[in-house]
Amino acid sequence: MTVQFSSDDDLARQTRRLLESLKTDADRRGWTFHAPPPKAAIPDFAEDYEPDALIITPDGGVMIAITTRSSLARNTRLAEIAQRVSEQPGWSFRIFYANTSDPPEPSAPPSTVEEIASGITEVRALDETGHERAALLLGWATLEAIARLVMDRHGMGPARPLSPIQAVQVLVQEGYLDDEDARRLRSLARVRNEIVHGGLGTAISRRDVTGLIEDLEAMAGALRQAA
CATH class of the missing domain: 3.40.1350 (Trna Endonuclease; Chain: A, domain 1)
Known part of the structure; x- marks a missing residue:
């Protein structure tokens, strides 16, 4: 045990x-x-x-x-x-x-496929209007939403909040990302973390944001097919 x-x-x-x-x-x-x-x-x-x-x-x-x-x-x-x-x-x-602290408050239920699709549309709109940082952050929020929905569908327990790396790991384990895409996203997660923690001058590649959007669209398509 x-x-x-x-x-x-x-x-x-x-x-x-x-x-x-x-x-x-x-x-x-x-x-x-x-x-x-x-x-x-x-x-x-x-x-x-x-x-x-x-x-x-x-x-x-x-x-x-x-x-x-x-x-x-x-x-x-x-x-x-x-x-x-x-x-x-x-x-x-x-x-x-398990730990000795109080259990966390229950998280919100996982997003629907429709809500995820709407999130991707918003990410693309932000990117197209030159708001790469906002697009990157919302893109990661959408990636976590996909991972949490995957967890729910695959019986992986309550769909809890995930760190960027945890979200990528879930998507790799369940076949929604291949190893090469996972390595790229783990590297991009460091950029995301720098921005979240005050790195407003952190440089962002437009190609990185575009790649993230493509990943989100591919995973959303897989979710729709599996529904």
């Missing part, structure tokens, strides 16, 4: 809340949720690994580990397990963090 409870009641309570939230989301979709999962429900490819929770879907399932950020830094095995699970058709591996 990934989680080891001690006398820390706050950690145990936070973990229970997280599991309850995941179960509610799975029940809403008509999926089977186990926490902890019985050995008979754990697929053979997990070998001796016992996840903290397991979601069974019509196409496969989601193996879930719950940990703290400090514990994750010491747990090198999770990367190996995540790789093994990702190689199985229909299966994914998700890590959720």
Whole structure:
């Protein structure tokens, strides 16, 4: 098991809340949720690994580990397990963090495909009128909206707020971005972060903004086809 409870009641309570939230989301979709999962429900490819929770879907399932950020830094095995699970058709591996702080306020529901399309139109209009910085920031907001909708569709738990790098990672894992596009967007994320944190003089390439718009349009098209 990934989680080891001690006398820390706050950690145990936070973990229970997280599991309850995941179960509610799975029940809403008509999926089977186990926490902890019985050995008979754990697929053979997990070998001796016992996840903290397991979601069974019509196409496969989601193996879930719950940990703290400090514990994750010491747990090198999770990367190996995540790789093994990702190689199985229909299966994914998700890590959720429990901590002793109060749980965050529930985030807004994920955007619709129509709202994402409207966002892309606004990004393009800003770019075409010479507002590259505004276009870049709204473009990243739209990219996160796409990632959160992908999370919702693929049963990856409540569609929580994501950092730019997390959003890119979700889209790579679920096949909406290839590795080359992901590398370019991770580099562009640094430019986005500089602007957000006061770098008003940060130079922006028009080509970078155009590339971001093209990525958004391609992913939005994939979302429409998958709907």
